Amino acid sequence: MRLTPFYISIICLIFFTNISCVQAEILNIIYTGGVAGELEPCGCSLKTDVGGLARRSGYIEDNSKDLSPYILVDAGNFLGEDTPQGRLKAETMLRSLAAMSYDVVAVLENERGFPPDFLLDLLRRFRIPYISDLEGSKKSFSMMHGKIKINLSVDSEGFKEGELNILLAGTPISDIKSIKGWDIAILSSGDIIDEPQRVNGTVIVAGYPKGERLGILRLKINDQGDILDHENRWQPLGKDIKESEVIKEILKDYDSKVAKILRNEYKPAIEETYIGVSRCAKCHQPYFDSWKVTDHARAWNALERVGKSNDPECIRCHVVGFGEDGGFHRIETTPTLADVQCEACHGKGAEHIKGNYRMVREVNESICLGCHTEENSPDFDYSDYLKKVDHKEIWEE
Numbered sequence: 117m118r119l120t121p122f123y124i125s126i127i128c129l130i131f132f133t134n135i136s137c138v139q140a141e142i143l144n145i146i147y148t149g150g151v152a153g154e155l156e157p158c159g160c161s162l163k164t165d166v167g168g169l170a171r172r173s174g175y176i177e178d179n180s181k182d183l184s185p186y187i188l189v190d191a192g193n194f195l196g197e198d199t200p201q202g203r204l205k206a207e208t209m210l211r212s213l214a215a216m217s218y219d220v221v222a223v224l225e226n227e228r229g230f231p232p233d234f235l236l237d238l239l240r241r242f243r244i245p246y247i248s249d250l251e252g253s254k255k256s257f258s259m260m261h262g263k264i265k266i267n268l269s270v271d272s273e274g275f276k277e278g279e280l281n282i283l284l285a286g287t288p289i290s291d292i293k294s295i296k297g298w299d300i301a302i303l304s305s306g307d308i309i310d311e312p313q314r315v316n317g318t319v320i321v322a323g324y325p326k327g328e329r330l331g332i333l334r335l336k337i338n339d340q341g342d343i344l345d346h347e348n349r350w351q352p353l354g355k356d357i358k359e360s361e362v363i364k365e366i367l368k369d370y371d372s373k374v375a376k377i378l379r380n381e382y383k384p385a386i387e388e389t390y391i392g393v394s395r396c397a398k399c400h401q402p403y404f405d406s407w408k409v410t411d412h413a414r415a416w417n418a419l420e421r422v423g424k425s426n427d428p429e430c431i432r433c434h435v436v437g438f439g440e441d442g443g444f445h446r447i448e449t450t451p452t453l454a455d456v457q458c459e460a461c462h463g464k465g466a467e468h469i470k471g472n473y474r475m476v477r478e479v480n481e482s483i484c485l486g487c488h489t490e491e492n493s494p495d496f497d498y499s500d501y502l503k504k505v506d507h508k509e510i511w512e513e
């Protein structure tokens with residue numbers, strides 16, 4: 117008998133009811149991984165103004181009905197580097213993950229860059245369920261979803277029969293040649309996996325680097341935890357996403373603590389090396405005039421506008437010589453060195469005005485690239501950008 121469309125639809129119907137007979141359930145796994153300490157985007161460029169904790173949380177809050185039922189997990193490498201500011205970020209990160217009610221987070225390579233005492237103290241203080249192979253920590257975490265047992269683990273041998281097994285790992289996708297026993301693996305390696313990969317029946321996804329997007333893996337499962345169907349999507353976290361008020365408060369608190377780091381960790385000028393644009397202007401007025409109309413002359417303003425003028429990680433590229441002897445320190449101590457002034461390109465001026473009149477260095481592309489990075493200035497093109505700030509052709513009397 118030839119199958120007519122009518123019979124095909126009957127067969128589909130039987131097939132379909134069959135599946136509902138074994139009680140397929142929907143479960144969304146909302147995941148992050150490889151966030152690497154990123155609290156919020158810097159806003160240097162529209163193109164890279166994506167991600168951030170406040171939008172992540174805001175999106176989940178506003179869409180919790182559509183997303184339910186879901187579990188929220190971080191596959192690890194959510195912290196950055198162990199510096200004074202890095203520790204403050206770690207605290208802010210964990211406080212935020214707790215506010216978002218993460219079900220479990222994996223403590224992996226980046227987290228182990230911090231002293232265990234410091235890290236464990238934070239995890240306990242904010243009561244965040246975590247799994248880790250740190251001594252004295254649990255490697256696996258179990259939770260129930262209706263009748264389904266979910267086993268989340270950082271131990272590659274830690275799968276359990278008859279449960280929905282989810283491995284959280286920092287392994288790059290290229291190093292995963294074989295994997296067995298796992299239904300799902302969520303990586304935090306920084307890989308971008310647009311379509312879930314299948315290796316030996318394991319569905320492999322990876323958290324979007326720096327939390328720029330939110331991963332949502334939608335599963336259709338039976339009550340043994342077998343996956344009948346899966347679908348992955350990226351939720352973009354651009355400017356249009358409403359930010360969570362709770363997280364915004366947490367970040368505000370971070371900003372005020374960062375200001376203390378700036379006061380305590382960075383030393384003010386000892387020796388005069390940079391002299392500031394108003395001194396250059398005395399002998400090079402036309403160059404000053406041409407600089408004054410560029411965005412470089414408003415770079416400090418941009419930080420003040422977004423409330424980040426006390427953050428060392430931002431200040432660095434919006435002033436002259438931050439962190440160097442005689443460079444910008446704080447607006448209160450070195451007001452004459454705010455903005456991207458002459459000396460950010462031409463080098464320190466103190467020797468120059470002693471009568472040598474040669475500048476310390478020649479301006480070339482690598483100087484621009486110190487600030488115009490891929491992340492902060494994705495549209496940077498040397499000849500295009502140079503045209504907007506160049507003043508070589510100015511005729512001086």
Ligand code: HEC
Pocket residue numbers: 157158159160161418419422424427429430431432433434486487488489492493494495496
């Ligand atoms: C590595 C250097 C670098 C760092 C670090 C940096 N910026 Fe920027 N920022 C830039 C550059 C370069 C631009 C101009 C980008 C362009 O237009 O191509 C810019 C532009 C901006 C602008 C847009 C200015 C305007 O007028 O629209 C804002 C706002 C800003 N940055 C804020 C920040 C904040 C906040 C931080 C810290 C979280 C930060 N920046 C850290 C280099 C940096």
Ligand code: HEC
Pocket residue numbers: 391392393395396397398399400458459462464465466468469473474475
């Ligand atoms: C006291 C006056 C004076 C001051 C202040 C001064 N300059 Fe100059 N500058 C000169 C003179 C004079 C020359 C040499 C002009 C020439 O050789 O034609 C010169 C040359 C230069 C040159 C071209 C030299 C080269 O390397 O080819 C640059 C660039 C320059 N100055 C930048 C600056 C900057 C930036 C500042 C502020 C940090 C500054 N100058 C401050 C007097 C001054």
Ligand code: HEC
Pocket residue numbers: 411412414415416418432433434435456460461479480481483484485486487488498500501502503504505
């Ligand atoms: C000390 C860091 C620093 C250096 C060095 C630097 N810039 Fe910038 N640049 C910035 C920042 C910060 C901004 C954003 C200022 C703002 O808009 O508030 C910017 C903005 C610009 C803009 C305006 C971008 C736009 O959207 O139109 C141009 C053009 C530019 N820079 C070109 C250059 C070139 C060319 C060089 C090298 C010769 C250079 N910059 C070196 C930090 C730097």
Ligand code: HEC
Pocket residue numbers: 393396397400403404405407412456457458459460461462478479505506507508
């Ligand atoms: C964004 C980088 C940048 C900034 C900021 C900048 N310049 Fe320049 N300047 C250049 C470049 C590029 C040239 C041309 C290339 C060269 O000769 O090194 C140049 C050329 C000059 C020259 C002429 C050098 C020559 O060979 O004749 C003088 C003088 C000068 N700049 C002074 C200043 C002064 C004064 C300021 C601040 C008011 C300033 N520049 C700010 C990038 C910059």
